[in-house]
Amino acid sequence: MLINNSTSLQDLFNESVNTLSDLQSGEIFIVKQLFRGFEWERIQKGNRTKLGSMFFNYANNNGSSIIVPLGKTAQNQQQYRKI
Numbered sequence: 001m002l003i004n005n006s007t008s009l010q011d012l013f014n015e016s017v018n019t020l021s022d023l024q025s026g027e028i029f030i031v032k033q034l035f036r037g038f039e040w041e042r043i044q045k046g047n048r049t050k051l052g053s054m055f056f057n058y059a060n061n062n063g064s065s066i067i068v069p070l071g072k073t074a075q076n077q078q079q080y081r082k083i
Helices: 009-022 037-042 045-060
Strands: 067-072 078-082
Touching: 009 045, 045 067, 045 078
Parallel strands: none
Antiparallel strands: 067 078
8 A cells, every 4th residue: 555645544554454464473563663664754643643533443353353452662652452
């Protein structure tokens, strides 16, 4: 999927969830790491925040059998671990 500044929030969320299959069990990550660096920079800052909230909600509900929230980093970024 081509990610640019007009990519919908739902498409960004779907892409982040799909990328979870690339992670190995036990790996710790933040949402930003589910995107290539230049892709993350293309996402508007407001959408990054909303995406983070959507992903956290997913981790606590439908995705709770796949990932678990661990807490925040010193940079206030939510960390997760793949189960």
